[in-house]
Amino acid sequence: MPKRDMQRSALWSAVETERTALLGELVSLNQAQWNQQSLCGRWTVEEVVAHLTAAASVGALRWLVSVLGTRFNFDLHNDRRLAEYRGATPDETLERFRRVITSRTSAPGPTVAWLGEVVVHAQDIRRPLGLSYIPAVETLTEVARFYARRDFTVPSRSTIKGLRVEATDGPFSTGDGPLVSGTTLALTMAMAGRRVYCDDLTGPGAATMRARYTT
The missing domain is CATH 3.30.1050 (Nonspecific Lipid-transfer Protein; Chain A)
Known part of the structure; x- marks a missing residue:
């Protein structure tokens, strides 16, 4: 039998599950942990969280405007949106992430890609911090x-x-x-x-x- 992929609604439910799991781990981080280097290039843990918030806040039209504004420099686009959604403190960054737990806003692309965004970036945070959660x-x-x-x-x-x-x-x-x-x-x-x-x-x-x- 052919392998069946999840339906779109199930994928979004999985996104919410993974965001919720990550939120539960983030609430107990100290300042040093927020400043820890993640697996995602030059970004710290706090910056990865801000990036996830941006990804859940910027829809297709705004994403296109942002990308055009950087002349398709996606690194610059990501940095600008990260800065926009990062708080003045880790607590504020965390609160902004909390607000998008149930969001189904995303840039253009298949829903499974945005599930992957959460799964991968959550592990970018967990592995350096020694956190043990593993998605289903x-x-x-x-x-x-x-x-x-x-x-x-x-x-x-x-x-x-x-x-x-x-x-x-x-x-x-x-x-x-x-x-x-x-x-x-x-x-x-x-x-x-x-x-x-x-x-x-x-x-x-x-x-x-x-x-x-x-x-």
Whole structure:
């Protein structure tokens, strides 16, 4: 039987679930933790939270105006919107995030992409802080399948080209070639460009996948 993807309403419900889980972890952070470097480039934990708030606040038309205003410089676009939605203090940044928990506002793109946005950026925060929450396998499988199908905001499909990728804890599997195996979370994060998660993968294709982050 063909694999069935979640319906749009179920995807948005999953987005809300993942935002709520992250919010529950953020409320107890201290100042040093808010200032901790995340896995997302140069951004701190607080900046990642502000980015998630911006992503849930800027609709398609405003997103287009913002992108045009930066002449399609997406890094500058993200930085400007992050600055807009970051509070004067971590408490204010957290409160702004709290207000968008149920938001279904997004930039153009498939809903599963915005589920991936929350899943990946939440782990960008959790891994450096040593937080242990893991999204449901069903949620991660939806994101993993999406990343395996296309390069959207990250070269996820290109990263696994020519490899057989299989989850050890769920139904996700795709491709042909040397095997790469790991948890659905590790595979999802590795496809999203987080090289540190390659250390959690095994199989004859794992070294190939890891090497693609250095080219």
